[in-house]
Amino acid sequence: MSQHPGPAHENDTAKPPPVEGSRYFDWLDRRIGFRQMSREALFENIPGGARWRYIWGSTLTFTFLVQIITGCALWMAYSPSSQTAWESVFYIQNHMAGGWVLRGIHHYVAQAMNILLVLHLMQVVIDGAYKAPREMNFWMGLVLLTLVLALSLTGYLLPWDQKGYWATKVATNIAAITPIVGPGLQKVIIGGADYGHHTLTRFFALHAGVIPFTCVALIAWHVALFRRHGITAKKPLRKRDATFWPDQLLMDAVACLAIMGAVMVLVLMNHGAELGPPADPSDNFSAARPEWYFLFLFQFLKYFPGGTEVFGAIVIPGVIMLVLFLMPLFGNSRRGHRFNVGFLCFLIAGAAVLTWLAIREDRNRPEIVVAKQQAVETADRIKDLANSPQGIPPTGAITLLRTDPFTQGPKLFAKYCASCHRFDGHDGTGLKLKDAPTASDLKGFGSREWVGGLLDPDQVSGAHYFGGTKFKNGKMVKFVTKKVRAFTPEQKAQLTNVLMAISAEAGLKSQKQLDAASTTQIEAGKVAFKDQIGCAECHQFHSKDADASGPDLTGWGSREWLTGMISNPKSARYYGDDNDRMPAFAEEKILDAQSIALLADWLRGEWYQPAEVAGNQ
């Protein structure tokens, strides 16, 4: 057993024979006294021996350390601005070696910390470790709890995705309802009147600098005070006393390994942390929810009618925090202690019930389910777009989504078209509507299948085509239901060629190979259209006819034809005065040219597809 080195002059003679390298440690120890420090840190007495119920403080310290390690590595690749935050996280997640694992660990360990905090608090309150003379340490713990929650809140925004953006916006709006200082406080927090670059720089500075720095200082103090007062041993003491090293530390290490094991399982199962679509201030995300451990607060606020939110958001949580802070003052009596334990159990049970209610409510709301599904699809989509040869432009990834027909088409359709039309029976986004459609279903518009249905006597007057329109009993429907139904086999063959010819006008990408393989039939169809089966009586088709009463089918379904139709269906080229309710979206300035083009491209199935997907089609 070596003597503990004290001051240099009294220690020199008592030293054991020098071991290789030990004199260097001795030199260092005389200057910084690391041996005494490590002894004090490691040989803490554990009355009654090591126990699993004492692990929570150590596991919290461990998870905090993990967050510092992973956070520093993330910091080296993260760029806090509204044009680069999501993009840099995307790059970490998809292009840096091990980036998705790093992010995943940081994400799930953050969640584990919140669980561990509650467990630590429960252990401290149940074991009475908050009682005198440990009041200061308990209060410091509560401050640390608040700081860790603040870390979670600030970290949630940093990826700058739709979920984090809208959920945090709600949280900072709530801050604004604080009496007197609220509006100013909100501006200071978000760095201005609205979310932007300075929101991110501030949140990042808080998340990676101010709060962790404060936490480190408080944890050091917290542990020092804990060591000063010693462990609050659970009575009765079952075993003989032990030391922190290695007895308790072994249990702590096993617990830390178990936590990391669970975290790694979650990371590998979910391929790291979720990264939603980039934040879009112009497109509200109705399924934006805070992280699960804040859901109880989110749900709680639903019960406060307009004008009383301040009670749900500030007053009641404030009173709860006050009661928690006062616990040590009335915890010395048996009754007071029981109240504390009961109050804490009530809080946890209440939070659990509110969380469950929030989840259940969301599951039962179709629009939330659809919005969540859409967010997953958009997140996959933006990944394809960002990895495309075009890459992410300097204006940010959101530009890619805003100019992507696959993303914008369904939204535009749901907003502007689905009041009459349907797309495969839904509103374009997947939401089934209660009202019956009053115009055609445009899924597959331009394809042979779609035209074939239109020329089918059994379908033309159905809801899929003209059934809900004023053309239900019009010339076209009569032509198909009467004349086409009576076609001879030869005429039916000609009709097939005609539908091929009309569909080929659309020039759909999905039908390119089919059209190329049917040039003879398409040419025959053009002839049949004009001369053989009667289409030319109403429609123009590659030739002028002043008497034509139906839409001009030259270029039917092409991008140019479709954008013209959406822009102004009242034009003589389309339905003229016979137009049935469809607005002239461009003429009436309902949609701009870009939106109309996006809608047309989406209906035609024209959007960027990654090579392997495009190759499979």
Add this chain to the structure above:
Amino acid sequence: MSHEPEPSHAHTHCGCATTDRPGRREFFKKTLTIVVGMAAILAPIGVAISVLLDPLRRSGKGERLVRVASLNAVPIDGTPRKFAVVADRTDAWNKYPNTPIGAVYLRRTGDDKVEALNVVCPHAGGFVDYNAANKCFLCPLHNSEFSLDGTILDPKSPAPRAMDSLKVEIRDGEIWVAFQNFRAGTRDKIPA
């Protein structure tokens, strides 16, 4: 003065003795604690190092043939002129189409002959200026002097090698340069 625990007698600094422990068991427990603790922290540290060292996987763009200027834009009298090299650039997640990626000095050595030098000083990577009065290139940072063909003019120049020449192609009156950056501070011309 406190004592470290002996292998067979665990002591604490407060003097509360624990039971006698076989040294082997104690050693096993300590080793296990260290192994388990290290296993717990291994993944976060490993993956943090992996991301930290990610830049080592990235290499330069290599040689890129870029149209730089028309032949008419280069003075006929052999005076060098600086031109920006404009090409697509990738910066981590961003792609910038047609953006300056560097600059070259072009100098006519005949009616349809042009030499190209990368403007980057091979010493420390500063941009070299053309000194019209002395008809030479001068680095404003550490005063390396180069002649018009890029060779070191002043032997006291700190530059370890001549300015980096680049391959040139003339196509229909347009000058195309095989643009590339090279490592600074080395005697050999090593692609960056």
